[in-house]
Amino acid sequence: xxxxxxxxxxxxxxxxxxxxxxxxKIIQSLALLTKQQFxxxxxxxxxxxxxxxxxxxxxxxxxxxxxxxxxxIYIYQAPLHQHVMSLTASN
Amino acid sequence: xxMSGMSFSALPPIDIPFRFFVTAIAFMMALAGFVFWSGxxxxxxxxxxxxxxLTHGFTLGFITPVMxxxxxxxxxxxxxxxxxxxxxxxxxxxxxxxxxxGLLMWGFVATDPIQYSIKIMALMCLGLSFFYYIxxxxxxxxxxxxxxxxxxxxxxNPTIVIIGYSVLALLITVxxxxxxxxxxVGFVLLPTLYADKSLTNIHALLGVVGWMSLLILAVSxxxxxxxxxxxxxxxxxxxxxxxxxxFTLMNMIIFPxxxxxxxxxxxxxxxxxxFVLLSVISQRKRKIPDMxxxxxxxxAYSLFAxxxxxxxxxxxxxxxxxxxxxxLLSAAFIYFYLxxxxxxxxxxxxxxxxxxxLQQRCLTNFDAMKFLPNMNDLLNKKAAxxxxxCHIFTGGSLMxxxxxxxxxxxxxxxxxxEFSLFxxxxxxxxxxxxxxxxxxxxxEGAVVDISAV
Numbered sequence: 001x002x003x004x005x006x007x008x009x010x011x012x013x014x015x016x017x018x019x020x021x022x023x024x025k026i027i028q029s030l031a032l033l034t035k036q037q038f039x040x041x042x043x044x045x046x047x048x049x050x051x052x053x054x055x056x057x058x059x060x061x062x063x064x065x066x067x068x069x070x071x072x073i074y075i076y077q078a079p080l081h082q083h084v085m086s087l088t089a090s091n
Numbered sequence: 092x093x094m095s096g097m098s099f100s101a102l103p104p105i106d107i108p109f110r111f112f113v114t115a116i117a118f119m120m121a122l123a124g125f126v127f128w129s130g131x132x133x134x135x136x137x138x139x140x141x142x143x144x145l146t147h148g149f150t151l152g153f154i155t156p157v158m159x160x161x162x163x164x165x166x167x168x169x170x171x172x173x174x175x176x177x178x179x180x181x182x183x184x185x186x187x188x189x190x191x192x193g194l195l196m197w198g199f200v201a202t203d204p205i206q207y208s209i210k211i212m213a214l215m216c217l218g219l220s221f222f223y224y225i226x227x228x229x230x231x232x233x234x235x236x237x238x239x240x241x242x243x244x245x246x247x248n249p250t251i252v253i254i255g256y257s258v259l260a261l262l263i264t265v266x267x268x269x270x271x272x273x274x275x276v277g278f279v280l281l282p283t284l285y286a287d288k289s290l291t292n293i294h295a296l297l298g299v300v301g302w303m304s305l306l307i308l309a310v311s312x313x314x315x316x317x318x319x320x321x322x323x324x325x326x327x328x329x330x331x332x333x334x335x336x337x338f339t340l341m342n343m344i345i346f347p348x349x350x351x352x353x354x355x356x357x358x359x360x361x362x363x364x365x366f367v368l369l370s371v372i373s374q375r376k377r378k379i380p381d382m383x384x385x386x387x388x389x390x391a392y393s394l395f396a397x398x399x400x401x402x403x404x405x406x407x408x409x410x411x412x413x414x415x416x417x418x419l420l421s422a423a424f425i426y427f428y429l430x431x432x433x434x435x436x437x438x439x440x441x442x443x444x445x446x447x448x449l450q451q452r453c454l455t456n457f458d459a460m461k462f463l464p465n466m467n468d469l470l471n472k473k474a475a476x477x478x479x480x481c482h483i484f485t486g487g488s489l490m491x492x493x494x495x496x497x498x499x500x501x502x503x504x505x506x507x508x509e510f511s512l513f514x515x516x517x518x519x520x521x522x523x524x525x526x527x528x529x530x531x532x533x534x535e536g537a538v539v540d541i542s543a544v
Contacts, residue, residue, distance in 0.1 A: 018377060019317045020446050020466070027450065031457035045317065048171035049102050053451045069323055 008034075009087070013042040015070070023050055030059070030075065038076030038084055044069050062088060103163050103173060105448045107181035109521065111160025112437070114189055116514050118152040123507035125196070126499060134496035137418050138288075144199035149425055150298060151192040151217070157433055158306050159188070159224060162254065164444055166228075169313050170251050172235045174227050184220045191216025198272075207276050214272055221265045228258050249329040253309035256337045260301025263344070267294040289347040296350075299424065300357050301340045305333060307432050308364060311387075315368070318439050319384065321375035328367040335360050355402075362398045365391040382475040386435025389483070393427035411494055419493045426486040434482055441517060442469035445524040452531050462530035464523050474516050481509045 012029050014022035022043060029039055046063060054061050054075060062074040062084060074084045125141075125148065126133065133141035163180065167173035174180065194213035201209050232255050271290055312329050315321050323329075339356045342349065369391050372384060397420050405413050412419065446466060453459045485505040492502040 016320060016376060018320050020443055020450060023447070023450055024460075024463075027453055027457065027460065030454070031460070046171065049168055049447060049451065051171070052102070052167075053454045057454050059454075 008037045009040050010037055011040045011042070015042050015044045023047060026050065026075070035077060035079070038074060038080050041073040041075065043071045043073055046071055047073065060084075064088060102167050102448065102451075103177040104181075105444060105524070107177055107185075108160035108164050108444065109517075110181055110185050111156040111163075112441070113514070113517055113521075114185070115153045115156040115160075116510050116517060118148070118156075118189065118192070119510040120507055120514065122148040122152060123503050123510065126506060127503035129200075129499075131496040131499055134418075134492060134499065137421070140199045142418075144196040146425075147192065147199070148196055149430075150303070151195065152189070154303055154425075154429055154433060156185075156188060157437070158303065159184075161310065161436070161440060162228065162306070164440070165250075165310060165313070166231060166254075170235055170248055172231050174231050176227055180224060180227060184224050187216045188220040188224075191218075191220060195272075210272055210276060214269055218265065218269060221261070225258055225262050225265075228254075232258070249333070250309045250312050252330075253305055253312070253333045256333055257302050257305035257309060260297050260305060260337065260340060264294055264298040264302055267297065289350060292350055293343050293347060296343060296354065296357065297340055299429070300336060300361070303429055304361060305336060307429070307436075308333060308336075310436060311368060311432075314436060314439060315371055315375075315387070318443070319372070319375040319381070320377050321371050324367060324371055328364055332360050332364050358398050358401060361394060365394050382472065382479050383435045383438040386431050386438065386479060389479075390428050390431040390435065393423065393431065397423050397428065415493055419490065422489055422493050423486075426489050430486075431482065434479065438470060438475050441520050442466045445469050445520055449524065449527050449531060452528075452535070456531075456535050459531040459534040462527055462534065464527050468523050469520050470516065471519070474512070474519075478509065478512050478516060481505070481512060485509045 010029060010033065012025060014025050017025065022041075026039070026041055026047070029041075033039060046065075051061055058077070060076055060078055060081060062076075064072045064074075066072060074088065076084050122145070126145065129141040129145070133139060133145060136142065163174060163177055191213050194209055194216060198206060198210035198213050232251065235251060267290060271294055274290075312324050316323050336357060339353050339360070343353045346353075368387065372387060375384075400416075401420055405416070408416070443466070446463070446469060449463055453463065485502070485508075488498065488502040488505045492498045
């Protein structure tokens with residue numbers, strides 16, 4: 001896990017983990033986030049079941065497809081929405 | 092690609108797929124009793140009424156419901172789309188399917204005065220449950236493809252496309268099955284083009300290759316990379332092979348006199364896919380001992396043996412093998428190929444489903460994570476190992492019984508042992524799930540309601 005202080009972004013790479021470990025890691029990371037931080041997850045696939053639950057408990061998410069086997073998913077609280085959008089636009 | 096605006100259907104309640112799984116396993120225990128009750132005569136011919144009942148017991152009583160249940164969970168996980176009438180499927184489609192299967196088996200072995208009525212009832216039950224299920228899946232696939240089309244996205248997910256192919260094959264299989272049964276009670280619905288047993292052969296091939304093997308192929312594209320950190324399947328195996336399989340099957344319907352030639356194409360395509368499967372498995376990153384991987388490998392090697400035996404000249408074999416070749420290879424395909432893969436998939440799917448459902452609850456309360464069981468608690472590795480070897484022995488006893496029908500009691504006994512063990516395993520998964528759910532709900536401070544499982 002790597003921290004980028006300027007963006008308060010926590011990077012998490014779960015792309016080499018077998019199911020269901022990616023979701024476990026993501027939930028563990030979410031549990032440690034402060035209100036100023038958001039999660040950038042590197043995944044091999046889109047974690048569709050996670051999206052639905054994230055929305056249900058008030059988290060937001062944004063997914064960027066890099067290749068057929070590489071996705072970057074941002075998970076954040078509503079106040080950080082603009083911040084994440086500007087970051088993804090610059091990428 | 093922003094997916095935030097997309098609506099995702101919820102994972103279906105865990106009890107719905109588990110209903111299909113548990114009842115399918117219980118059905119196999121009943122089938123063991125049927126084998127014992129039928130005795131030696133069942134094994135005389137492929138066309139013996141009891142053999143037809145047994146074949147449909149395996150395919151409609153076990154393989155199909157397991158796949159129907161798995162598909163309900165697969166669509167939301169793979170494509171983010173789920174059936175919105177999943178409760179109705181669990182409430183109506185599930186019991187009617189098993190009642191219809193039981194009635195169909197009874198209809199095969201029943202004698203004249205009541206046979207007609209039983210078959211009609213069976214057809215009504217199976218027809219209703221299948222058409223309702225197929226309509227539900229097709230509707231959700233249609234929604235998925237329309238959504239992709241509106242966004243000008245070419246479907247990147249071959250699994251969804253192949254699921255569509257297999258559901259189409261299922262639809263045709265069911266329609267042909269209904270035609271065959273209606274013809275068996277005296278009505279002629281199809282032209283003489285489908286004389287003799289060619290319609291039955293096409294029905295069987297569409298079911299076994301089109302519905303079952305294609306769906307297994309679709310699921311394997313997801314399950315192997317996902318659970319074993321293996322690379323994705325090459326494009327030709329994920330896109331071209333399924334198209335060839337479907338195209339060949341469709342040609343079989345149009346040109347029934349070419350069935351034998353087209354069967355060769357089907358077998359070679361399945362063999363090719365299994366070579367790719369073995370190659371993908373060998374490239375997985377986590378090379379730890381795993382019964383699921385053993386099952387995939389065993390199934391692939393079995394298919395290789397079946398295809399070799401099929402193509403070798405008959406003069407190379409003993410007379411007893413030649414006489415029973417068709418029955419023997421069909422039984423081997425169902426037991427050693429299809430059932431082994433399903434067993435291997437269930438070794439992963441059962442604990443994964445339970446774990447995922449529990450894990451999602453932890454998003455509302457991170458403290459509940461300490462109550463999550465590990466995957467081994469949900470499906471014990473030793474039990475999976477015993478079950479896998481028991482499955483191989485049972486399959487061996489099936490081969491022995493086909494060649495030497497007086498051994499039917501041996502197969503019946505082993506079938507009962509295998510599926511009783513499987514029943515115990517799945518029951519333990521349910522119990523661990525319930526216990527963990529209870530603990531998690533206590534942390535949540537909610538009213539405990541575990542009646543769903």
